[in-house]
Amino acid sequence: xxxxxxxxxxxxxxxxxxxxxxxxxxxxxxxxxxxxxxxxxxxxxxxxxxxxxxxxxxxxxxxxxxxxxxxxxxxxxxxxxxxxxxxxxxxxxxxxxxxxxxxxxxxxxxxxxxxxxxxxxxxxxxxxxxxxxxxxxxxxxxxxxxxxxxxxxxxxxxxxxxxxxxxxxxxxxxxxxxxxxxxxxxxxxxxxxxxxxxxxxxxxxxxxxxxxxxxxxxxxxxxxxxxxxxxxxxxxxxxxxxxxxxxxxxxxxxxxxxxxxxxxxxxxxxxxxxxxxxxxxxxxxxxxxxxxxxxxxxxxxxxxxxxxxxxxxxxxxxxxxxxxxxxxxxxxxxxxxxxxxxxxxxxxxxxxxxxxxxxxxxxxxxxxxxxxxxxxxxxxxxxxxxxxxxxxxxxxxxxxxxxxxxxxxxxxxxxxxxxxxxxxxxxxxxxxxxxxxxxxxxxxxxxxxxxxxxxxxxxxxxxxxxxxxxxxxxxxxxxxxxxxxxxxxxxxxxxxxxxxxxxxxxxxxxxxxxxxxxxxxxxxxxxxxxxxxxxxxxxxxxxxxxxxxxxxxxxxxxxxxxxxxxxxxxxxxxxxxxxxxxxxxxxxxxxxxxxxxxxxxxxxxxxxxxxxxxxxxxxxxxxxxxxxxxxxxxxxxxxxxxxxxxxxxxxxxxxxxxxxxxxxxxxxxxxxxxxxxxxxxxxxxxxxxxxxxxxxxxxxxxxxxxxxxxxxxxxxxxxxxxxxxxxxxxxxxxxxxxxxxxxxxxxxxxxxxxxxxxxxxxxxxxxxxxxxxxxxxxxxxxxxxxxxxxxxxxxxxxxxxxxxxxxxxxxxxxxxxxxxxxxxxxxxxxxxxxxxxxxxxxxxxxxxxxxxxxxxxxxxxxxxxxxxxxxxxxxxxxxxxxxxxxxxxxxxxxxxxxxxxxxxxxxxxxxxxxxxxxxxxxxxxxxxxxxxxxxxxxxxxxxxxxxxxxxxxxxxxxxxxxxx
Numbered sequence: 001x002x003x004x005x006x007x008x009x010x011x012x013x014x015x016x017x018x019x020x021x022x023x024x025x026x027x028x029x030x031x032x033x034x035x036x037x038x039x040x041x042x043x044x045x046x047x048x049x050x051x052x053x054x055x056x057x058x059x060x061x062x063x064x065x066x067x068x069x070x071x072x073x074x075x076x077x078x079x080x081x082x083x084x085x086x087x088x089x090x091x092x093x094x095x096x097x098x099x100x101x102x103x104x105x106x107x108x109x110x111x112x113x114x115x116x117x118x119x120x121x122x123x124x125x126x127x128x129x130x131x132x133x134x135x136x137x138x139x140x141x142x143x144x145x146x147x148x149x150x151x152x153x154x155x156x157x158x159x160x161x162x163x164x165x166x167x168x169x170x171x172x173x174x175x176x177x178x179x180x181x182x183x184x185x186x187x188x189x190x191x192x193x194x195x196x197x198x199x200x201x202x203x204x205x206x207x208x209x210x211x212x213x214x215x216x217x218x219x220x221x222x223x224x225x226x227x228x229x230x231x232x233x234x235x236x237x238x239x240x241x242x243x244x245x246x247x248x249x250x251x252x253x254x255x256x257x258x259x260x261x262x263x264x265x266x267x268x269x270x271x272x273x274x275x276x277x278x279x280x281x282x283x284x285x286x287x288x289x290x291x292x293x294x295x296x297x298x299x300x301x302x303x304x305x306x307x308x309x310x311x312x313x314x315x316x317x318x319x320x321x322x323x324x325x326x327x328x329x330x331x332x333x334x335x336x337x338x339x340x341x342x343x344x345x346x347x348x349x350x351x352x353x354x355x356x357x358x359x360x361x362x363x364x365x366x367x368x369x370x371x372x373x374x375x376x377x378x379x380x381x382x383x384x385x386x387x388x389x390x391x392x393x394x395x396x397x398x399x400x401x402x403x404x405x406x407x408x409x410x411x412x413x414x415x416x417x418x419x420x421x422x423x424x425x426x427x428x429x430x431x432x433x434x435x436x437x438x439x440x441x442x443x444x445x446x447x448x449x450x451x452x453x454x455x456x457x458x459x460x461x462x463x464x465x466x467x468x469x470x471x472x473x474x475x476x477x478x479x480x481x482x483x484x485x486x487x488x489x490x491x492x493x494x495x496x497x498x499x500x501x502x503x504x505x506x507x508x509x510x511x512x513x514x515x516x517x518x519x520x521x522x523x524x525x526x527x528x529x530x531x532x533x534x535x536x537x538x539x540x541x542x543x544x545x546x547x548x549x550x551x552x553x554x555x556x557x558x559x560x561x562x563x564x565x566x567x568x569x570x571x572x573x574x575x576x577x578x579x580x581x582x583x584x585x586x587x588x589x590x591x592x593x594x595x596x597x598x599x600x601x602x603x604x605x606x607x608x609x610x611x612x613x614x615x616x617x618x619x620x621x622x623x624x625x626x627x628x629x630x631x632x633x634x635x636x637x638x639x640x641x642x643x644x645x646x647x648x649x650x651x652x653x654x655x656x657x658x659x660x661x662x663x664x665x666x667x668x669x670x671x672x673x674x675x676x677x678x679x680x681x682x683x684x685x686x687x688x689x690x691x692x693x694x695x696x697x698x699x700x701x702x703x704x705x706x707x708x709x710x711x712x713x714x715x716x717x718x719x720x721x722x723x724x725x726x727x728x729x730x731x732x733x734x735x736x737x738x739x740x741x742x743x744x745x746x747x748x749x750x751x752x753x754x755x756x757x758x759x760x761x762x763x764x765x766x767x768x769x770x771x772x773x774x775x776x777x778x779x780x781x782x783x784x785x786x787x788x789x790x791x792x793x794x795x796x797x798x799x800x801x802x803x804x805x806x807x808x809x810x811x812x813x814x815x816x817x818x819x820x821x822x823x824x825x826x827x828x829x830x831x832x833x834x835x836x837x838x839x840x841x842x843x844x845x846x847x848x849x850x851x852x853x854x855x856x857x858x859x860x861x862x863x864x865x866x867x868x869x870x871x872x873x874x875x876x877x878x879x880x881x882x883x884x885x886x887x888x889x890x891x892x893x894x895x896x897x898x899x900x901x902x903x904x905x906x907x908x909x910x911x912x913x914x915x916x917x918x919x920x921x922x923x924x925x926x927x928x929x930x931x932x933x934x935x936x937x938x939x940x941x942x943x944x945x946x947x948x949x950x951x952x953x954x955x956x957x958x959x960x961x962x963x964x
C-alpha cells in the first residue's frame with residue numbers, strides 16, 4: 001500500500017492571528033511560553049512593552065513520517081494533533097499529544113516532528129521559545145501496480161446471454177528513477193533521506209532512501225521535473241531532471257551537512273570512570289584547539305596538572321616533575337617521546353588517533369615505569385566500508401592519511417561486519433621542510449661572507465596498520481609506527497673565521513602484533529607482542545676537538561590482560577607486563593674522573609690550574625658499553641561497585657627490575673581508588689598509589705654513572721570532587737600530594753671498591769615533594785560554543801641531601817591558568833540561500849560547496865598565564881686571577897624566578913564541502929600581541945647585567961587540509 005500525509009500548523013497569540021506558517025499549510029493556533037520575569041511585571045513602576053510576536057517560526061527542515069506497518073496491515077487511518085515546543089534556537093524541545101490516533105500512529109508522528117528544524121520565532125525582536133499545534137493525518141491509498149479493469153459489456157441479442165468479458169491486466173509501472181544519496185565530502189550514504197518529485201497539478205511523489213542511501217521510484221511521467229532532496233541535519237538540494245519513456249534516470253546526489261565543524265573540547269569519559277584522575281580526549285573533538293597547530297596531542301598542554309614546557313613545548317611536565325618521570329604509551333607500548341623537536345607537532349598523525357588518555361596521577365596497576373603521569377594514545381579502529389584519505393599542508397610540514405577495506409578473495413565485501421574474506425588497512429606519514437626554508441631565506445637576506453647561525457631541523461614520522469576480523473569474537477591487528485628527528489646547528493663567522501657545529505638525532509620504531517579475543521560475553525582476553533628500537537645520537541665539534549654520544553636501545557616485550565566480569569558489581573583483571581632492553585652506549589666525553597683524581601698541572605698556553613673547564617676538555621675518553629635491563633610485572637585489579645553509589649578499584653603490581661651490574665629488585669606497588677556519588681551529579685573521589693621507575697641508562701653506566709642506583713619511588717595522594725552545575729556546565733577539582741623518594745642526584749663523594757678509590761658520581765639520596773590543587777570549569781559542547789578554564793596551584797621542591805633546606809625544583813610553576821574557547825559563527829553570506837533557491841548558475845563553478853560557503857566558520861582562542869620557572873640570580877662576584885675568569889655567588893634560597901609568562905593564541909577555521917572532498921582552510925595565530933616571554937636569562941661575563949631571552953614572536957601559521 002502507498003502512504004500519504006498532510007500537515008496543518010496554526011499559529012496565534014491571544015488576539016493576533018499570524019496565518020499560514022508552513023509551505024502551503026492552512027492556519028493553526030500557537031502560544032508563547034511565559035518569559036522569565038513576566039510574573040514580576042505588576043511589581044514594576046513603569047509598564048513594560050507587552051509581548052508581541054514580531055517574527056513567526058518558519059519550518060526549514062521536515063522529516064518524512066513513516067506509516068507504521070501495524071496500522072497499514074489493519075488498514076487503520078487517523079489524525080494526530082501535537083503541541084510542539086520550539087526553543088530560541090529553532091530546535092524542538094518537547095512534543096505533547098493533544099489528540100491521539102493510536103499508540104503506533106502517535107509515536108510515528110512524534111518521531112518525525114522531534115527532528116523538525118525551524119527558524120526561531122522572535123518576540124519583541126528577540127529570539128524566544130514558542131509553542132504551536134501540528135496535525136498529522138495518516139491516509140491509505142489503493143495499490144496501483146496491478147489493477148484488473150473490466151470494459152463495459154456489449155449489448156447482446158435478445159434472449160442470448162452476453163459472453164463474460166475477458167479480464168484486462170494493466171501493465172505494471174516500471175522503475176524509471178533510481179539513485180543514491182551521499183554526504184558531500186565524506187561520501188557516506190544517507191539513510192532516510194526524502195526525495196520529492198513534483199509531477200504537476202500539485203501532485204508530489206515522495207520516496208525515502210534505505211540504510212544504503214539508495215532509492216527507486218516508478219512511473220515518473222515524461223518531461224522536466226523539479227526534484228527536492230532533504231534529510232535531517234543536511235542542506236536541502238533542488239535540481240531539475242529530464243524524464244522520458246525510453247530510459248530510466250539514474251543519479252547520485254551529494255547533500256552537504258549543515259555543519260562540518262567538529263567542535264573541540266575535553267570530554268570526561270562517559271563510561272563508568274575507574275581512575276580518580278583520567279581525562280579522555282577524542283580525535284574529532286581536539287583537532288582545532290588554538291595554539292596546537294591542529295594537533296590533538298598538543299591539547300594535553302591545556303589540561304589541569306600540566307606545566308608549560310619551555311620554548312615551543314615538547315616535554316611532559318606533570319605536576320612539577322621532570323619529563324623523564326612521565327610515561328608515554330602508544331596502544332599499550334611505551335615510547336620514548338611524544339613530540340618532535342621543539343614540540344611543534346606530535347609523532348603521530350592526527351587521523352591515526354582514536355583517543356588520548358591522560359592520567360596526571362593516581363593511575364591504575366596497568367601502568368608502570370613512571371612516577372609522575374601517564375599519556376596513553378590509542379590508534380583508531382579500522383572500521384572502513386570505503387576508502388578514505390586525508391592530506392594537510394602548512395608552513396612547517398605536510399602529511400597524509402589513506403585507508404580502506406581489501407577483499408582477499410571472492411566478490412567484494414561491502415559491509416564492515418566481521419568477515420574472513422576482508423581486511424582493512426591504513427597508512428599515514430608526515431615530513432617537515434623547515435630545513436629547506438631556513439637556508440633559502442638566509443641566502444636571500446644575508447650579504448655574501450656574513451656570519452650566520454644556520455639551524456636545519458628535519459623530522460618525519462609514519463604509521464601503518466592492518467586489521468583482520470574473521471569472526472565477531474576475534475580481532476587481529478599489526479601496527480607499525482616510528483619517528484625520526486635530526487637537528488643541525490652550524491655557526492659560521494664569515495670567510496676567515498672558523499666553524500663549530502652541533503647535531504642531534506633521535507629516532508624510534510615499533511611493530512606491535514595484537515589479538516583481542518572475546519571468549520564469553522563476560523570474559524575477554526587481549527594479548528600483544530612488540531619489538532622496536534630507540535636511537536639517540538648527539539655531537540659537538542669545533543676547533544681541535546669533538547664530543548659525542550650514541551645510545552641505541554633494542555626493545556622487546558609482551559603484555560596479556562584477562563578481564564572477567566564476575567557480577568554486575570564485580571570485575572577482575574589479571575595482567576602481565578614484560579619488557580627487556582638491550583643497550584649499546586658509545587660516548588666520547590671529557591674524562592671527569594681522570595681530571596678529579598689526577599695530579600694538578602699547569603696548561604702550557606696559560607698559567608692556570610688544570611681543573612678548570614679548559615683543562616677538562618684536554619682529557620677526552622671514548623667508552624663503549626653493552627647492557628641488558630629487564631622489567632617484568634604481573635598485576636591484578638578488582639573493580640567493585642557501584643554499591644550505594646560507592647565504587648572501589650583496588651590494584652596490585654609486583655615489579656621485578658634487573659639492570660646495571662648489581663641491581664636485582666622485586667618491589668610491590670599497591671594502588672587503590674574510591675569514587676562515591678552521595679547525591680546525583682556530585683562525585684567525591686580519593687586515590688593512593690605507590691609507583692617506581694628505574695634510573696636512566698646513562699645514570700647506571702659504569703663509566704659515566706653509578707651502577708648501584710636503586711629505582712626512584714613516588715607515593716601519590718589524591719582527593720577531589722566533580723559536580724554538574726547546569727546541563728552543560730561542570731566543575732571538578734583535585735588536591736594532590738606527591739612524595740618522591742630515592743631520587744637520583746649528582747654526588748662528588750669518593751668510595752672504595754676492592755681497595756680502589758672511585759668517584760660516586762650519582763646517588764639515591766635525593767627526595768622531593770609536589771603538592772597543590774587543580775580545578776577545571778568546563779562548558780560542554782553545545783550547538784555553537786564550548787570552552788573550559790583550567791587552573792593549577794602547586795609547589796614542587798627537592799633536597800639533594802637529607803638535612804638540607806627545601807629548594808624549588810627546576811620545573812616548578814606556582815600558578816598555571818589556561819582559558820580555552822571555541823565559537824561557531826552563526827551568520828553566513830547569501831550563497832547558502834542562493835544555492836537552496838537555485839539562483840546560482842550551473843557549470844564548472846557549480847558545487848554543493850556554495851551551500852556552506854561562509855557557513856562553517858569557527859573561531860577559537862587560548863590564553864595562558866603561568867609563573868616563571870625558577871632561575872639563578874647572583875649577588876656577589878669575584879675575579880679569579882689564575883684563570884682570568886669571573887666567579888659569581890648565587891643568591892641563597894632558590895626562590896628567584898623568570899618573568900611571568902602570558903600569551904594569547906587564536907585559530908580560525910573555514911570548511912567547505914565538495915562532492916568528494918572536504919576542504920578546511922585554517923590560520924593559527926601564535927602569540928597574537930607579540931609578548932616577549934623570557935625562556936632564559938643571559939648574564940654578561942662579569943655577572944652585572946641580566947638580559948631575558950625570548951624565542952617565540954608573533955607567528956601566523958596558515959594551512960589547508962582535505963579529506964575524502
